[in-house]
Amino acid sequence: MTATTSSSAVPATPAPLTDATRDEASLRRFLHGLPGVDQVGVEQRAAGLGTRSIKKAAKLWAIDTAISMVDLTTLEGADTQGKVRALAAKAKRPDPDRPDTPQVAAVCVYPDMVKTAVEALRGTGIHVASVATGFPAGRTSREIKLADTKIAVDAGAAEIDMVIDRGAFLEGRYMAVFEEIQAIKAACGSAHLKVILETGELATYDNVRRASWLALLAGGDFIKTSTGKVSPAATLPVTHVMLQAVRDWFVQTGDLRGVKPAGGIRTTKDAIKYLVAVHEVAGEQWLTPDLFRFGASSLLNDLLLQRRTQADGHYSGPDYVTVD
Numbered sequence: 100m101t102a103t104t105s106s107s108a109v110p111a112t113p114a115p116l117t118d119a120t121r122d123e124a125s126l127r128r129f130l131h132g133l134p135g136v137d138q139v140g141v142e143q144r145a146a147g148l149g150t151r152s153i154k155k156a157a158k159l160w161a162i163d164t165a166i167s168m169v170d171l172t173t174l175e176g177a178d179t180q181g182k183v184r185a186l187a188a189k190a191k192r193p194d195p196d197r198p199d200t201p202q203v204a205a206v207c208v209y210p211d212m213v214k215t216a217v218e219a220l221r222g223t224g225i226h227v228a229s230v231a232t233g234f235p236a237g238r239t240s241r242e243i244k245l246a247d248t249k250i251a252v253d254a255g256a257a258e259i260d261m262v263i264d265r266g267a268f269l270e271g272r273y274m275a276v277f278e279e280i281q282a283i284k285a286a287c288g289s290a291h292l293k294v295i296l297e298t299g300e301l302a303t304y305d306n307v308r309r310a311s312w313l314a315l316l317a318g319g320d321f322i323k324t325s326t327g328k329v330s331p332a333a334t335l336p337v338t339h340v341m342l343q344a345v346r347d348w349f350v351q352t353g354d355l356r357g358v359k360p361a362g363g364i365r366t367t368k369d370a371i372k373y374l375v376a377v378h379e380v381a382g383e384q385w386l387t388p389d390l391f392r393f394g395a396s397s398l399l400n401d402l403l404l405q406r407r408t409q410a411d412g413h414y415s416g417p418d419y420v421t422v423d
Contacts, residue, residue: 116351120316123274130273130312136304136340145335148379149372155409158371162406163201165370165398166193168388170228170359172207172396174327180215183208186396187219194403197410203399204388205258209234210247213254228258228293232283235297235326237262241279248286259283260293262326263310265300273313280317293359293392294319298337299329307337311344321357327394332362335372342380345390355384361394367405370398 119129153161171190173182187206194200205226206216216227229251233239248259261283267275284292294314298307314322322341325332338360345356358381360373370393377385385391 116316120277123272126273126277126313126316127271130309133305133308133312136308138304141304141339142336145339145376148375149335151372151375153371153375159406159409161371161374162367162402162409164386165367165374165393166402166406167201167204168391169203169393169395169399169402170205170207170361171203171399172327172361172394173212174207174209174230174234178209178212180212183212183215184219187216187225189399190220190225191223193399194406197407200403200406204392207258207260207394210251210254210256213251213256217255226257227255228260229254229256230260230262230326232261234260234262234295235328237264238266241282244279245282245286248283252286252288252290256290258291258293259287260295260323262295262297263314265297268301268306268310268313273309277313277317280314280319284318291320292318293321293323293357295323295326295361296341297326297329298324298334299331304336304340307340308344311341312348315344315348315356319356321359321392323359323361323394325360325362325394327362330363333360333364333394335376338373339376339380342376342385345385346381355390357390357392358385359392359394364393364395365397366401367398370402 118125120126171186173186190203190206193203202223202225205228206220207228207230208216210229210231213227213229220227231247231251232244233247251259263276264279280294296307296310296314301307301310311322322344324337324341338358341358345358349355364370364373374386377391
């Protein structure tokens with residue numbers, strides 16, 4: 100993954116936006132001064148882009164691109180070292196019968212499983228990501244959140260997926276959320292930070308836009324929709340708003356940040372809709388695992404089946420791929 104911000108310390112706020120984070124009042128004024136989101140407009144545009152037709156050659160490219168963007172994930176209380184090793188094996192060779200199938204971008208696990216994942220993926224170039232900060236609710240002290248992050252980083256995690264304090268955000272305590280993201284970013288060291296907004300709990304598109312900018316101001320390398328534990332999780336309109344945020348951030352700062360929709364994306368058809376949105380809303384340069392990810396596991400199975408269908412000219416049943 101290409102670094103987008105300082106990796107050894109809390110990143111400096113880009114000069115044009117320095118005043119926005121001077122104090123609570125300045126931050127509130129900036130976030131509430133962002134343009135409001137046209138709900139009807141963003142939903143209509145998302146629906147319209149979702150109807151785009153893609154020809155066979157482009158579809159094969161889209162499937163391979165989507166596979167390469169998957170964060171293959173297991174986040175269950177019943178996770179075992181054996182399950183994580185099996186997931187790592189699938190990450191390395193998603194379709195053992197088709198060695199030209201791309202590897203996935205990362206394997207995402209709980210902090211106590213990071214060491215197992217790192218050992219299983221060593222030398223592959225596949226990143227190990229870990230959720231942290233009291234995932235999924237985040238209802239714990241900052242000291243524990245920092246310790247949770249340190250455990251994952253010390254075990255070798257290259258990426259940290261943190262959850263924001265949604266209660267503080269919804270109460271309008273923006274500086275508390277900002278400072279916590281900064282603190283976690285500093286604790287990440289060289290690891291990249293994905294900031295989970297849990298958009299299903301934010302209620303409005305305006306809040307999604309504000310939370311996106313807050314995470315970017317605080318140094319998040321990625322903004323991520325959801326934990327996958329709350330419904331609704333990722334949606335196309337919400338992802339549009341987040342893609343607009345990273346595009347506008349880039350225009351103002353020259354700094355590229357990423358987006359990760361997670362939860363509820365299960366089919367190749369869905370994944371292609373998201374890739375179209377990336378291209379049309381943010382831009383072609385975001386069509387890389389460095390700047391766009393899918394937080395999903397069941398999605399990979401459908402991508403592999405559709406890849407076989409495109410290559411062979413006939414449908415392959417689910418028995419041809421491993422089912423997570």
